[in-house]
Amino acid sequence: MPQMTLVQAINNALDTEMARDERVVCLGEDVGLNGGVFRVTEGLQKKYGPDRVIDTPLSESGIMGSSIGLAMAGQRPIPEIQFEGFMGPAYDQLVNHAARFRNRTRGAITVPLTVRVPWGGGIHAPEFHSDSPEAIYVHNPGLKVLCPCTPYDAKGMLLSAIRDPDPVIFFEPKRVYRSFREEVPEGDYTVPIGKAKVVAEGTDVTVISWGAMVFQCLEALDGLPEDLSVELIDLRTIHPLDFDTICESVTKTGRAVIVQEAPKTCSMASELSAILMEKCFLHLQAPVQRVCGFDTVMPYAKLELQYLPDAPRIAEAIKQVVAY
Amino acid sequence: MPQMTLVQAINNALDTEMARDERVVCLGEDVGLNGGVFRVTEGLQKKYGPDRVIDTPLSESGIMGSSIGLAMAGQRPIPEIQFEGFMGPAYDQLVNHAARFRNRTRGAITVPLTVRVPWGGGIHAPEFHSDSPEAIYVHNPGLKVLCPCTPYDAKGMLLSAIRDPDPVIFFEPKRVYRSFREEVPEGDYTVPIGKAKVVAEGTDVTVISWGAMVFQCLEALDGLPEDLSVELIDLRTIHPLDFDTICESVTKTGRAVIVQEAPKTCSMASELSAILMEKCFLHLQAPVQRVCGFDTVMPYAKLELQYLPDAPRIAEAIKQVVAY
Amino acid sequence: MPIRKVYENSIEFVQVMDEQGVIDERLGKDLLSDEQITFLYEKMVEYRRLDEIAFTLQRSGRMYTYPQNKGQEAAALGSGFALRKGVDWLVPCYRENGALFLHGLPPELIFLHWMGDERGNAIPAGVNVTPIAIPIGTQMLHATGMAWAFKQRKEDRVVCTYFGDGATSEGDFHEAMNFATTFKVPCIFFCQNNQWAISVPREQQMASETVAQKGFAYGARSIQVDGNDLLAVYKVTLEARERARAGEGPTIIEAVTYRLGDHTTADDARRYRDSEEVAAWAQKDPMIRLRKYLEGKGLWNDAKQQVVEDRAKAFCSEIVKKSEGIAKPDVNDMFDYLYAEMPEELRRQKETLRTHSLGQDPSQAGLRSSAASAR
Amino acid sequence: MPIRKVYENSIEFVQVMDEQGVIDERLGKDLLSDEQITFLYEKMVEYRRLDEIAFTLQRSGRMYTYPQNKGQEAAALGSGFALRKGVDWLVPCYRENGALFLHGLPPELIFLHWMGDERGNAIPAGVNVTPIAIPIGTQMLHATGMAWAFKQRKEDRVVCTYFGDGATSEGDFHEAMNFATTFKVPCIFFCQNNQWAISVPREQQMASETVAQKGFAYGARSIQVDGNDLLAVYKVTLEARERARAGEGPTIIEAVTYRLGDHTTADDARRYRDSEEVAAWAQKDPMIRLRKYLEGKGLWNDAKQQVVEDRAKAFCSEIVKKSEGIAKPDVNDMFDYLYAEMPEELRRQKETLRTHSLGQDPSQAGLRSSAASAR
Numbered sequence A, B: 001m002p003q004m005t006l007v008q009a010i011n012n013a014l015d016t017e018m019a020r021d022e023r024v025v026c027l028g029e030d031v032g033l034n035g036g037v038f039r040v041t042e043g044l045q046k047k048y049g050p051d052r053v054i055d056t057p058l059s060e061s062g063i064m065g066s067s068i069g070l071a072m073a074g075q076r077p078i079p080e081i082q083f084e085g086f087m088g089p090a091y092d093q094l095v096n097h098a099a100r101f102r103n104r105t106r107g108a109i110t111v112p113l114t115v116r117v118p119w120g121g122g123i124h125a126p127e128f129h130s131d132s133p134e135a136i137y138v139h140n141p142g143l144k145v146l147c148p149c150t151p152y153d154a155k156g157m158l159l160s161a162i163r164d165p166d167p168v169i170f171f172e173p174k175r176v177y178r179s180f181r182e183e184v185p186e187g188d189y190t191v192p193i194g195k196a197k198v199v200a201e202g203t204d205v206t207v208i209s210w211g212a213m214v215f216q217c218l219e220a221l222d223g224l225p226e227d228l229s230v231e232l233i234d235l236r237t238i239h240p241l242d243f244d245t246i247c248e249s250v251t252k253t254g255r256a257v258i259v260q261e262a263p264k265t266c267s268m269a270s271e272l273s274a275i276l277m278e279k280c281f282l283h284l285q286a287p288v289q290r291v292c293g294f295d296t297v298m299p300y301a302k303l304e305l306q307y308l309p310d311a312p313r314i315a316e317a318i319k320q321v322v323a324y
Numbered sequence C, D: 001m002p003i004r005k006v007y008e009n010s011i012e013f014v015q016v017m018d019e020q021g022v023i024d025e026r027l028g029k030d031l032l033s034d035e036q037i038t039f040l041y042e043k044m045v046e047y048r049r050l051d052e053i054a055f056t057l058q059r060s061g062r063m064y065t066y067p068q069n070k071g072q073e074a075a076a077l078g079s080g081f082a083l084r085k086g087v088d089w090l091v092p093c094y095r096e097n098g099a100l101f102l103h104g105l106p107p108e109l110i111f112l113h114w115m116g117d118e119r120g121n122a123i124p125a126g127v128n129v130t131p132i133a134i135p136i137g138t139q140m141l142h143a144t145g146m147a148w149a150f151k152q153r154k155e156d157r158v159v160c161t162y163f164g165d166g167a168t169s170e171g172d173f174h175e176a177m178n179f180a181t182t183f184k185v186p187c188i189f190f191c192q193n194n195q196w197a198i199s200v201p202r203e204q205q206m207a208s209e210t211v212a213q214k215g216f217a218y219g220a221r222s223i224q225v226d227g228n229d230l231l232a233v234y235k236v237t238l239e240a241r242e243r244a245r246a247g248e249g250p251t252i253i254e255a256v257t258y259r260l261g262d263h264t265t266a267d268d269a270r271r272y273r274d275s276e277e278v279a280a281w282a283q284k285d286p287m288i289r290l291r292k293y294l295e296g297k298g299l300w301n302d303a304k305q306q307v308v309e310d311r312a313k314a315f316c317s318e319i320v321k322k323s324e325g326i327a328k329p330d331v332n333d334m335f336d337y338l339y340a341e342m343p344e345e346l347r348r349q350k351e352t353l354r355t356h357s358l359g360q361d362p363s364q365a366g367l368r369s370s371a372a373s374a375r
């Protein structure tokens, strides 16, 4: 089995599905001839032609809104928003139309599209190239929000996403794009939406994360005392949520730390903490802790690594919650 | 002192500040000659002229983006977005520019604007006329988010908002616009941003709410057994949050119910639950409960009252959390 | 030459039938048969009556809000008639009911929508119409995408999207026009310029002299038409349809018309516009004009009118009955259609009609005593 | 007349100095003095060299990303020179450094910005320039609002906003132009049409023949100019400025130019465009053209060039020194400027550099033993 980076695995998934289903079209800024600014769509236009791998005008609402129309009329569009910071202009179409058409029409009109979004910080990029807006799309009803962080999961989940009858946002952690490789099958396989993965089993404390932060958590775990038994969960999908995996783990450990890049307030970490309050109250041995980006704007490159949770911050929280 | 509705109190606040500060301009769709679709700006164009109470094109990003420019150049714009459901097109300008300019420029450029937004359900209006998106604007850093529900608070807080050096979203609960009257001083006074109000004192359980839901909570309290002592907190401002008032109350009561119109997941209710987890863990006698809109799209008029929390749902949660 | 002209263009205004109901023979020849015109006039009467009934329903509290179509029926019917039922698609706003009805939309669905019922948007399969769009300007991109899909699949279909003068101020209008022209999709952009966007008159909405010239920004074919002239509207829409089918891309049509009623039943237009203006436009009512034409040709008289009025009455009662006769939606409805597969938490909310955990899982309430010791 | 013309318009292309550096006497007369042209040529050389230095800094890892301005300097300097320093305002995108420098922006701020430092956006008071705009198209609305404020306060100021050809596809371009013309604000919309938006050529970005004609959608004055001709750019900007000051509203200027470099240092333009195309445009380099003119007039020679090059070198080292010499921002910086008054929770985060509650309030960690019994 070939070793692939995240970029390669996603490219491979797109290739796999475009070959299988001619309704699939990729569209976005620079995704065609240039193969995307991260080269995720590299080679696809050559293989499938400019009518299926489409360079669009610089117009995010246009990309999202016309993708909705494409999906309504039976295509399977995969729009790319070049960076998560440019989802703003597409926000209205995404949350108010893509997410709502099925409900609005009592099932008569559906919008099976998959928005691909390079996502998150850590690559020293300019403003709006390093944000983590995922919670926004969890709060707005009607979307599925996927945040895989490994090449294997990404390919399998992207194939699930494209085949899903509902709109999916597929967040791709830029920081992981080329920094990690693993074996990924060339052929067709899927990883289900809505299932978390237990990355490390443990009994003392549960660490819950997703996206690039999973790697920071792993690093943190490395530095912890041998006798501390940590369970690490990679949510992979943040909406719909895998309640069972989380609740079983925290019921077992009685302690939890949630790690995300996004700012803390009103975030996915808040939701997870509230859920643990509600579902595991009597099992909690310590208050659930949130290790997050700060409640300020993601700084420019010089300070971004001080904004993002890192192994020491995560390790400290784990130790404190265990010592509580 | 005159009795005023919420509509009158807000109109009176705008009038007060426009008379006091000539930098204040109101702009939006139909706010001028027509006095706003809810008549909140009634009479102001006549008094202050069409250059200060301005009917704009139908263009929410235009309204928000040009208001940012007005504020950058020293005016004090008060844009109105006609219904909260139409904030979508203004989202990018609001969260990515209004909210960020001060930080982006290390304080060199500031954006003192106050966005007025008729907000929430319960008035049998069409789609996009009954939503509760406030959590979105709490998660995005850089804004202040106000949700007063009484005429007195609304006037005093609107005056604080307009004078605040930073961008403020001022959500106005439509359902309360004309359904409640109280004494409101004609003259100048302010109610501070970031201070919650204890509406009813109690010792058994804390109920936290804001906006039109405060009235539903009051109704719920009316139906509870006499010997149940409920503390009701109207947050009034949801960002920045009044930690002291909430935490002191829950430290005292050991139990909390949060009531909001918005969908539950990744919401302000989630944040409050997480905060109580973190700050009051050892005082909690029961898991904090969230009584919210359901995690689906606000239904059209025929079902909206079944979507929104009402007195029975709130009362039930209070009783269950107390009985726990 | 250091200063040279690099682009020029102009907008034409098309009228086939004047306000007296007299047809320009050159343009009007072979456009529509007398039978077709009679049919469309009869529909116009029926739909006008239905519009009036909706208004009275709202006034008596049996409908929540309703935007009257009155005065704009020629634009809706003329354009709708130029499109192929069951083949082409209509992507409307909310003031072109007649076009939707012509294409088979059951009128009671429009009533249901305004009665606050999502089932009004559950368009039956085979009816090529999308639901009413509440947020102004957003539907044009959906139309563009749909037309693009048909182009990608080489299906011979045209999409026509409707919007108002106010809608052209939204960014989405711009992005839709630009996508549609750049990718040459078979889409018609049909603007009902009814002179007002709630209280804002066209001149305060834009500084351009016409709406049609906005098409120049996209290299689109752009035309202005008398929107109260059914024949002219039919003519330009048919031409736009054929251009689209021939792969020549989108056309923007500005139909110059007037909103004779209030913006919606929640509005009172007397607050912001002169009664003289309304009276002047009432003279141009497309229904009157069409009747004059038919009468001039000896095709119409009071007796025929009475027959149509009677039919319209029956039609209206039927629609009222259908839309009011339906049972209130089940509360499950608000959960059942959000996703194809219901997420676990949403299912809990549906089953309990509760969001608080003790309400969702009452057994948890008893947990404390048994588990507290474990803590 | 049933079909009549209701609107017509055309776009003119203006060139004052041809590619050989020869001036059209009629248009060029009294436009700029030889001293002024010499000054601007010297600035062009200095800024070109600074642009090259930024590129090499990035390549050696001393800057994160940088978008080269190379080839577009006539558009920046010609327009910037037509605006009144300290009076008018510039609202840029990121490819008009020269205009900003002319208006007093310390060049090291641009370097700091691209080195990933918000202090690069802390424009000193008195410099009428807003910071580089990263999200494409958003700044034009800010410019519109600023111009509107000046109009409301009756201040004699004009705002000029810069953007690329790609930016005109965004909805915000449309909304800004529409607001600006509807409210007749003193704003100039200056489009640097450099033929590319990253890898997307102009013809795939839009179906319109020119960018300038987009102004017709708004009833704006619309003009196309040779963007590599400093004099022509100066001329049309000056005219636009005077129209704005006279209360005649906005002008859209399309400066036809070319991006000689990659999109940014993160880009490799060879992947998507022909080297012949680049070579052909390199012939039209505005710097070469201006030098030809000066040489033709006997105002320039190699010796003078050497003086300027030496000065440019010193200038560049100084900017590098200033931008690299500054200490790394304090970590507090990311908290201190979000609000005028710091919210309580943000203060906790700042003080502890933690978001988890036990990290923010370590005393809580000891709470358990003392308070557990209370539970």
Ligand SMILES: Cc1ncc(C[n+]2csc(CCOP(=O)(O)OP(=O)(O)O)c2C)c(N)n1
Pocket: B029, B058, B060, B082, B086, B089, C095, C134, C135, C136, C137, C163, C164, C165, C166, C167, C168, C192, C194, C196, C197, C198, C259, C263
């Ligand atoms: C995005 C958005 N903003 C505001 C509104 C409120 N609103 C409803 S209709 C309307 C005016 C529409 O004018 P126009 O496009 O000319 O259509 P008309 O009603 O005249 O047919 C407004 C402002 C809305 N529905 N959507």
Ligand SMILES: Cc1ncc(C[n+]2csc(CCOP(=O)(O)OP(=O)(O)O)c2C)c(N)n1
Pocket: A029, A058, A060, A082, A086, A089, D095, D134, D135, D136, D137, D163, D164, D165, D166, D167, D168, D192, D194, D196, D197, D198, D259, D263
């Ligand atoms: C809203 C938004 N979408 C996408 C991008 C990514 N991006 C940066 S520059 C650019 C192309 C801009 O082209 P143009 O407006 O012609 O300006 P140029 O770079 O050619 O000067 C793109 C797509 C962005 N910065 N902002």
Ligand SMILES: [Mg+2]
Pocket: C164, C165, C166, C192, C193, C194, C195, C196, C197, C198
């Ligand atoms: Mg209108």
Ligand SMILES: [Mg+2]
Pocket: D164, D165, D166, D192, D193, D194, D195, D196, D197, D198
């Ligand atoms: Mg460009």
